[in-house]
Amino acid sequence: MSNLSCPCGSAQYSQCCQPLHLGQKKAQTAEQLMKSRYSAFAKQEIAYIVATTALGQQQALDVQAIAAWSKSNQWLKLEVVQAKEKLDKNHAQVEFKAHFHDGQQTQIHHEVSHFVYHVGQWYFLDPTTDQQVTMKQPCICGSTKKFKQCCAQFL
Secondary structure (H helix, E strand, O other): OOOOOOOOOOOOOHOOOOOHHHHOOOOOOHHHHHHHHHHHHOOHHHHHHOOOHHHHHHOOHHHHHHHHHHOOEEEEEEEEEEEEOOOOEEEEEEEEEEEOOOOOEEEEEEEEEEEEOOOOOEEOOOOOOOOOOOOEOOOOOOOOEEEOOHHHHHH
């Protein structure tokens, strides 16, 4: 089964996103992380989706809703529109279209996602979580900066 093509469309799953899902490798770029997260939705690797979300947001994720969305859709293809790997020293942006079938019709989820690089790893900044953080509190990404000086502008 691992010789099948990767849901992200880049290569064989065993050579592409599977090593990231298994924790054997880390994403080297924000685009690679975004692709591996798409593949995680397709493969129902929910723990990976949680683990690659900004550290301060993980406890706010609705894991059951994520799992339900992952399972209820047929993931068709991923289209990366553009990747801006250097918005600043630690942030990147990836625009993509995730094509899926919801059981009734084909849908396209078009998103511009933001990512933060912290302690040697890329994380997704989830704009849908309830932050409960003020601008002067430590940033959700785990950096020593204040939220307003770090990730606030990307959420």
